Amino acid sequence: MNYAEESLKKHYEWKGKIEVTQRVPVKDRDDLSLAYTPGVATPCLEIQKDESKSFELTRRWNTVAVITDGTAVLGLGDIGPVAGMPVMEGKALLFKAFGDVDAIPLCIKSKDVDELVRTIYLISGSFGGINLEDISAPRCFEVERKLQEICDIPVFHDDQHGTAIVLGAALLNALKVVDKSIDTVRVVINGAGSAGTAIAKFLLSMGVKNMIVCDRIGTLVPGKDGMTAPQAELASLTNKDSLDGTLADAMKGADVFIGVSAPGIVSKEMVASMNDGAIVFPMANPVPEITPELALEAGAAVVGTGRSDFMNQINNVLAFPGIFRGALDARASEINEEMKVASAHAIASLVSDDELCAEYIIPKAFDPRVGTTVAKAVYDAAVKSGVARIK
Secondary structure, three states: OOHHHHHHHHHHHHHHOOOOOOOOOOHHHHHHHHOOOOOHHHHHHHHHHHHHHHHHHHHHHHHEEEEOOOOEEEOOEEOOOOOHHHHHHHHHHHHHHOOOOOOEEOOOOOOOOOHHHHHHHHHHHHOEEEEOOOOOOOOOHHHHHHHHHHHOOOOOHOOOOHHHHHHHHHHHHHHHHOOOOOOOOEEEEEOOOHHHHHHHHHHHHHHHOOOEEEEEEEOOOOOOOOOOHHHHHHHOOOOOOOOOOOHHHOOOOOOEEOOOOOOOOOOOOHHHHHHHHOOOOOOOOOOOOOHHHHHHHOOEEOOOEOOOOOOOOOOHOOOHHHHHHHHOOOOOOOOOHHHHHHHHHHHOOOOOOOOOOOOOOOOOOOOOHHHHHHHHHHHHHHHHHHHOOOO
């Protein structure tokens, strides 16, 4: 199938991938009086007395906003918020299909950090959670941080944390395949944008001790010219040997390569220079940093990408529906590190020891166990870490 042509045809037919449907009947005067005026005044007054009642008396308890400014849409870049709407609708569809979460796509016509933050905060009372989507780095870090400081509902940038969580799950199982420990391997990440930064920080929280992050300027080293503030922070947390060089230099003797960067920039020779039992996750889309065939020919033991037509697809849909389902069920005030780590372990756990092999380290996107398993792990972690408001 030519997905580009067929998708455009279908979008003309669908005229939108989601819609609003009613949950209560409106067939007679009594129905109208209960759902709307005059009866609706009473729940309004209950919420006026206690705003938390909005989670019990409205659909807020199950509703998430999917919000973009259109500056980093898929692999298309800054195409604008309105052009990003098909992606936001698609994300809302996945929320419902895989987590039974109602999601509303919102496209904001601003690139100003403070304007974005203020706009999202002002509408946050309508939602139980905020999913930020396709906002370019480094602005995305600041937008998320500022919103987390002022909102009392979870704010989650899926391009950062969803990718990091599923990657973390894949790495946990890949390490089992090659019989290596997370605290002894050397990890190289290429791409220090939103996904790469989040992956690096998440893997550090999961126990990685030896990591080098690279970008267009080469390895990130403290004091190096051309780094953004988030990259300078990464440099201070990683590269313990202060290697100042290229990606090829960094990959020599590495155990794990993770790419969230550009197509075709990793050669067979670079993979061959890695340690035995190398784990290679080239996740640039649609064309990875190196194809799985070439990586395996070069000696990689385990390979995973972001594509569905290759083995071991590292796909955000394994994470975000279940994460928000669990967070909403717990009425969590945030999605913290404990909840993220719990979700990664939950995803990894769905591949049994009997099933685990180099070609199968991560469950399939359509595995019906994923959403409920992740939701339960996130709910339990929210309760244990003290951010749940329902127990």
